Amino acid sequence: MRHVGAIAGRELRSLFSSPVAYAVLVLFAVLAGFFFLSGVLQFQDYIVRMQAFQMAQQLEELNLNDHVIAPFIHVMSVVMLFLIPGITMGLFASEKANGTQELLLTSPITIWELVLGKFLAAASFVALLVLLLAIYPALLFWYGDPELGKTLAGLAGLLLIGVTYAAIGSFASAVTQSQLIAFFLAFVMLLVLWMLGFLADLGAAGGAVSNESFAGVLRWLSTAEHFESLVMGLADTKDLAYFAALVAGFLIVTRAAVESVRWR
Amino acid sequence: MIEARGLSKRYGELIAVEDVSFSIQPGEVVGFLGPNGAGKTTTMRMLTGFLPPTDGSVTIAGHDIFDEPLAARRAVGYLPETPPLYPEMSVEGYLTYVAKIKDVPRAQRRAAVDRALERCGLADVRRRVIGALSKGYRQRVGLAQAIVHDPSVLILDEPTVGLDPIQIREIRSLIAELARETKGDKARTVILSTHILPEVEAICRRVLILNRGRKVVDRPLAELQAGGASLEEIFARATAREPGEHAERPAPEAPSDDRTGAQESEVRS
Numbered sequence: 001m002r003h004v005g006a007i008a009g010r011e012l013r014s015l016f017s018s019p020v021a022y023a024v025l026v027l028f029a030v031l032a033g034f035f036f037l038s039g040v041l042q043f044q045d046y047i048v049r050m051q052a053f054q055m056a057q058q059l060e061e062l063n064l065n066d067h068v069i070a071p072f073i074h075v076m077s078v079v080m081l082f083l084i085p086g087i088t089m090g091l092f093a094s095e096k097a098n099g100t101q102e103l104l105l106t107s108p109i110t111i112w113e114l115v116l117g118k119f120l121a122a123a124s125f126v127a128l129l130v131l132l133l134a135i136y137p138a139l140l141f142w143y144g145d146p147e148l149g150k151t152l153a154g155l156a157g158l159l160l161i162g163v164t165y166a167a168i169g170s171f172a173s174a175v176t177q178s179q180l181i182a183f184f185l186a187f188v189m190l191l192v193l194w195m196l197g198f199l200a201d202l203g204a205a206g207g208a209v210s211n212e213s214f215a216g217v218l219r220w221l222s223t224a225e226h227f228e229s230l231v232m233g234l235a236d237t238k239d240l241a242y243f244a245a246l247v248a249g250f251l252i253v254t255r256a257a258v259e260s261v262r263w264r
Numbered sequence: 265m266i267e268a269r270g271l272s273k274r275y276g277e278l279i280a281v282e283d284v285s286f287s288i289q290p291g292e293v294v295g296f297l298g299p300n301g302a303g304k305t306t307t308m309r310m311l312t313g314f315l316p317p318t319d320g321s322v323t324i325a326g327h328d329i330f331d332e333p334l335a336a337r338r339a340v341g342y343l344p345e346t347p348p349l350y351p352e353m354s355v356e357g358y359l360t361y362v363a364k365i366k367d368v369p370r371a372q373r374r375a376a377v378d379r380a381l382e383r384c385g386l387a388d389v390r391r392r393v394i395g396a397l398s399k400g401y402r403q404r405v406g407l408a409q410a411i412v413h414d415p416s417v418l419i420l421d422e423p424t425v426g427l428d429p430i431q432i433r434e435i436r437s438l439i440a441e442l443a444r445e446t447k448g449d450k451a452r453t454v455i456l457s458t459h460i461l462p463e464v465e466a467i468c469r470r471v472l473i474l475n476r477g478r479k480v481v482d483r484p485l486a487e488l489q490a491g492g493a494s495l496e497e498i499f500a501r502a503t504a505r506e507p508g509e510h511a512e513r514p515a516p517e518a519p520s521d522d523r524t525g526a527q528e529s530e531v532r533s
Contacts, residue, residue: 006364010350017352103348103409106312107365108334262316 003109007117011091012124021125024086028079028129035075036136039068064146065154069137070231073154076133077227080126080162081194085186087125088169089179091118092258096177101261115255119170126162130155157230161223164243165190167250174257190223197222265290265417265453266311270320273306273477280306282477283320288470290416291451293443295458295468295485299503303477304457305345308421311455312342325416338367341415345422347406351395355386355405358394359412366413376412384408384438400431407435411442418442420456424463432460440467461495471495475503 015021046067050059095101104114137151165186172186173179200215200222219225223246226239266288273281281303288294298304309315311322313329313336322329327336350358359377368376381387384404389397394405403423410418423439424432443454458464464471464485471488473481480502481488488498 003365006361010353010361013357014350014352098348098350099344099346100348100350102309102314102342102344103362104365106314106337106340106342107362108338108367109365110334262314 001113001116003113004117004120007109007114008120008124011118011121015087015090015121015125018090020086020090024083025129025132028076028083029132031079032072032076032133032136035079036068036072039072040140043068064140064144065150068140069146069151069154072136073158073231074227077158077161077231078194080129080158080165081190082187083129084122084126084162084165085169085172085183085190088122088166088173088186089182090173091122091170091182092174092254093177093179093182096261097179105262111255111258115170115174115251115258119167119251119254122166122170123163126166127159130159130162133158154231157227160230160240160243161227164223164246164250167247167254168193171250171254171257174254193221193223195222195224197225265292265325265450266455267323268307268311268320269322271307271310271317271322272319273303273310273315274318279477281310281317281474284474284477284479285320286472286479286482288453288455290453292470293454293468294456294470294472295464296455296472296474297458297461297464297481297499298474300459301476302474302503304474305421306477307474308342308419308455308457312340312419313337314342338413339416341410341413341418343406343410343418343420343423345425347402348409349394349402349405351393353394354391355394355397355408356381356390358405359408362409363412368413376414379414380408380412383411383442385434400427400434403427403431403435404438407438407442416450416452418452418454418456420454422457422459424458424460432463436463436466443467461499465495473499473502 043062043064046062047059050062092101095104105111134155137146137155140146141148168189169182169186172189173182176182176185196218200218220242226242229236229239266286268287269285271281271284272279284303284307296304296308306315310317311324311329313322313333316330322336324336325339327339329336353361356377359380360373363373363376381390384407386401386404386408389401394402397405407420407423410420420439424435427435439454439456443452445452454467456463456467468485470484471481472479481498485495488495493501
């Protein structure tokens, strides 16, 4: 496993010498700023209105964690649906297009080292995104007193779902040599996984998925459902196991996809 | 140093390489010839472990490419048809990375990169970005990448293709120098594929000609030329559409019934 660092390091350096990394960082920061600001303004608006109507009890229930930070983290997880594929699309596809795959596969490294190195690079970039994003909730600690534990749990949840997206994106990049196809394939896979829960809800309302146990399965498979409990600070081991299984599963099929060039 | 036994590669019905065997001793410089589509690149990819053969086995420096892939690959420096370069990296950064994944120990890495830069005449462009280099320089970076870990076997797939005559001369003399270098107490083994026959005459001491996936000639260059025929004539005869009337019969271990093989691949191509 000693080559993992070398592969991850090269990948990160390449990422930052292309405009893609900066485009994603800027887009992410701008969108985060926009959603954060609108969240805070809306929160302020609530307070003003509740004071005007003397709704003391509701005012008491209003808090920064549930009404600003959680919705903010939630919307940023949706933004990640299309930004993470932008980061992962080149991981393997560009090696194939460049011909550098031939260097990698004739070097004394194992395919696991290659896959883990690439995944580690993408996961590090996700961590950077989450760190960047953490600035916004951090500002709230200056002006108010949100709960630290809940905030950190939410950010950790975002990191976890982002890393899971990175594993899925790696797989999409490993099955094609076109970065564009890798991007859309990853995006579609992420979107479908995310929407399974909604599909179940639609079905429950009398659609095709009227079978309740089937709807339950769909909901269980959906990333959105598990992410929900993470953001709310209600994560249990089942949710963590769900994301860990997704990451492990997609890394295994990524490895198989990389290996498969040898058998074609 | 290199042992190929009964190498075959089939893609479904298509036969790319059929039952090719050869043995190359340390220090030999072998020219791999053949028309386009003869299976040169496929054979080289099987030697380097990039493609698994459908049948047969490869042993490099005593390591079977299947059973001990990492040890076998460590002994090989490989320049594929398109040099495997990252355009956004600097020459030095790229070679350092290759040294890492080729298991050059950390303490020797700097020296190994400096040596490769020096050998390939890249010292002046070491900090330049690869994508900004001319094609000739990129080819040199490709060669530098193949020798950075001081391999005992060098496999070069058409190293001079697409270069101008001056660049060709430079690369060719570089390869000749690399072939003269020694690795430890043993001379380096070089296999090089090319379309340019004078290149073979300039560098190689042994010629191996593939035609339609089969080995049709495998002899020392001096022996081939002793008959008075030029390499071009020999090549033309060996790769003629109708085999069976070569002046140069294949080496003893080569398949005896070329005819069926040729007809087979004709039907299939």
